[in-house]
Amino acid sequence: NLELGSYATRDYNWDPVTENFPRLKSLLDRKAGYLSGGERQMLMIGRAILGSPRVLLIDEPTEGLAPSVVAHLRGVFQELSKKSALVIVEQNLPLVCAISHKVYALKEGRMVAELKDPESIQARVCEQYL
Incomplete structure (x- = not known):
């Protein structure tokens, strides 16, 4: 999955993903189908940022996630917004207002x-x- 994200830039350095989502570092050899919902969401966002997008579209990133994962995503989104424009469709009002x-x-x-x-x-x- 991360290889697909690297395809556009041909840069197979996954450090940006593992820095934002340290938990994924130990799961790099695991198939996405065996990841939890929160891990899949991290993988999806990680895959997207590997392409160095100017605009990142994200639909309902916190749906069904544990509060600790949502809190982590908030920090990640705040950092990503410094490099890319984020368009997030979300119903989590506190998250939306914070970022x-x-x-x-x-x-x-x-x-x-x-x-x-x-x-x-x-x-x-x-x-x-x-």
Whole structure:
């Protein structure tokens, strides 16, 4: 799986993945089908960052994950946002508010709010759109 992520850049250095997700270092020889949900999510994000994307699209990264894994992903997303633009579709409001520079609230496929300033990107403000 990580080899696929390295394909675009032809750089097979997996250090960026194992630095962000140290737990994966001991699992590199394991097939994705044998990983837990949290490990699979880490693998998916790790595979994506190996391609050095300018924009990273991530759909529901915390769905079904343990709180400790979600907390770890928050830090990873904050670091990744320094190098890439992140577009994250997520229902975990505290996570969204903690890592976002802009929030777009959608309802039935239509944008109902665009929040750009730090004061408006807070859970209490965002909640009114959910």
